[in-house]
Amino acid sequence: MNVYPPGIPDTEFIRGDVPMTKAEVRALTLSKARLRDGLRVLDIGAGTGSLSIEAALLCPRGEVTAVERARGALELLDRNIARFGVTNVAVVAGEAPDALAGLGIFDRILLGGSGGRMAELLHALPAALAPGGWVVANAICLESAYQLLARFRRAPWFGCDIVHVAVSRGAPIGSLTRFEPLSPVWIVAAQVEGE
Amino acid sequence: MNVYPPGIPDTEFIRGDVPMTKAEVRALTLSKARLRDGLRVLDIGAGTGSLSIEAALLCPRGEVTAVERARGALELLDRNIARFGVTNVAVVAGEAPDALAGLGIFDRILLGGSGGRMAELLHALPAALAPGGWVVANAICLESAYQLLARFRRAPWFGCDIVHVAVSRGAPIGSLTRFEPLSPVWIVAAQVEGE
């Protein structure tokens, strides 16, 4: 397979019925994550694994841990990992923050969904991050964006950055081109204090 | 300097008065470019060099050629290349398409601006691209987006893809957060025919 991270088209992933972070949102999320090779990355709510796999390809000597609770998504995750032949993604079945116990600490945390346990999860994040590490969270709900922002604008977080992303994709309609909007998303990034 | 491509914050670049492609647009442009290490990349209208430098960091064994006609921008380009310590960006002073003569062929072409010579430039692109190579163009004007799309939806181009990107950035205002929109941009990508 011709692999180009970031920027793998959505159609390259096996998707099933699991919602997938769209290519453009993945690209922006990964750019906010300030990845470098060798980093340890935690992907919470990994879904189809599209973000984990792109992160793994960008950090070939790094390690990605993909946490996912839904059985259907876990199966797709495994299939997509096999499909792209990445060997540095470890899958953890379970729900954050419980599932984070014993996983060690990470340089980056990608937070695609909170499974409704946002407050607990936000509380657990600093302990899972190495000093100076970054979290990058996607929110499609206003209330989640609010909660993320309220938390990340205070210590032990700093450098908080939020963007609202509205991308629409051109779709041919005869010789013309109309635009189909993706769901708008907020991307929130913050760095945890460290030496 | 702590370098993380893609995703270098705008403030890391020396900017002067030259307009710069914003970080979020760079990230999406580079993701549409499907970069891989080792590729030869041509950046037309390189400006401050932000896109060239990120491409160079993503393709450390590749080669980036940055074409720019404005004297002020050329100086910034040199300073930013020095600042990031990239050794695989070659600067060519001149205006495309004239300046492309003798530069050889490329695997990817990034087109940030046409300098008003869009038709000529579009005509010259296929000869500057290796078979199967991609062009990714940014347009901030409706007429430019139209012209790009009209051209890239026909042979020798295929796989044409256009997105409209509207990003707004959160800005603290006391304890609240308002959003400052970036200029919306169209990103058009297409692949040239090849064996």
Next chain:
Amino acid sequence: MNVYPPGIPDTEFIRGDVPMTKAEVRALTLSKARLRDGLRVLDIGAGTGSLSIEAALLCPRGEVTAVERARGALELLDRNIARFGVTNVAVVAGEAPDALAGLGIFDRILLGGSGGRMAELLHALPAALAPGGWVVANAICLESAYQLLARFRRAPWFGCDIVHVAVSRGAPIGSLTRFEPLSPVWIVAAQVEGE
């Protein structure tokens, strides 16, 4: 029925399978049309009649002529006119510009769709407008927006104004609120020369 123009919710109209200009786009289109009571308004490509009916309610002593070619839409148009009890909308079955013959001249023209005959239609518009009259056109395709803009930026048109509108609507998902984007649209307005 509780009627409030502009701002009638989409759900108040009988819709069938006919695409309908969404409430937010109608409100902006009508605001660009600078309506006043007593004006003669032509609505080309009237569809379900939502725009015609709101215009008729805003100009109770004015006259709205709704041109539509599709049989299914014509039936909905009649039913919606009856439903809102407006008596100042005349329906003309046919395709513009042919159907404009004999209709006289108008103070405002609303152009929702060109039926693929944009060039002919644009050519016919000035003769159908009273001096100083305004046209307001909606475009969902980039090529249509381009064509409208190219035409309306030249004589006999002036005061040309284009906006790109991206509205997303909040949708409850449990106790949270996600946003569903409407199709983005360009709204182009221009005034014809007059004494």
Next chain:
Amino acid sequence: MNVYPPGIPDTEFIRGDVPMTKAEVRALTLSKARLRDGLRVLDIGAGTGSLSIEAALLCPRGEVTAVERARGALELLDRNIARFGVTNVAVVAGEAPDALAGLGIFDRILLGGSGGRMAELLHALPAALAPGGWVVANAICLESAYQLLARFRRAPWFGCDIVHVAVSRGAPIGSLTRFEPLSPVWIVAAQVEGE
């Protein structure tokens, strides 16, 4: 003056340094307000008066009460009211909710800004609204949108509706057209319970 509500261009208002709700946002706000002639409308944080004046023109037999606390804005308000010759706008100098005492009840409340006293203001709104009346609030900050939504999704409010509006305006640049984005805004509407 040639007056056309809604849809008065921004340039028709005397603006000074006071921020003004832009024409497109006014049109959408007024459309969400479901105005009808004869209604009593309260405009909180009236600023330059652009919204009050358009509401007054849409409801010539209604009454608009414009509340504003800033001295500079109050002066502009008076000048704009005089400029448009509307006789059904009463100006109240003061800060909501204190300034609402003794003003009676209204059919519609337009809420352009909270002056930082959002919680108090939201508490006071139901008593200022006639049964079945509507409030329409604009928010440019995420936290304000959150607070409005959290309040209006519960009794005594119902029918809560929120939209995110991103409009960009075409601006000629030579023979081309680029787009300048307005600040994105949330518009939240809700109806108070009634008999």
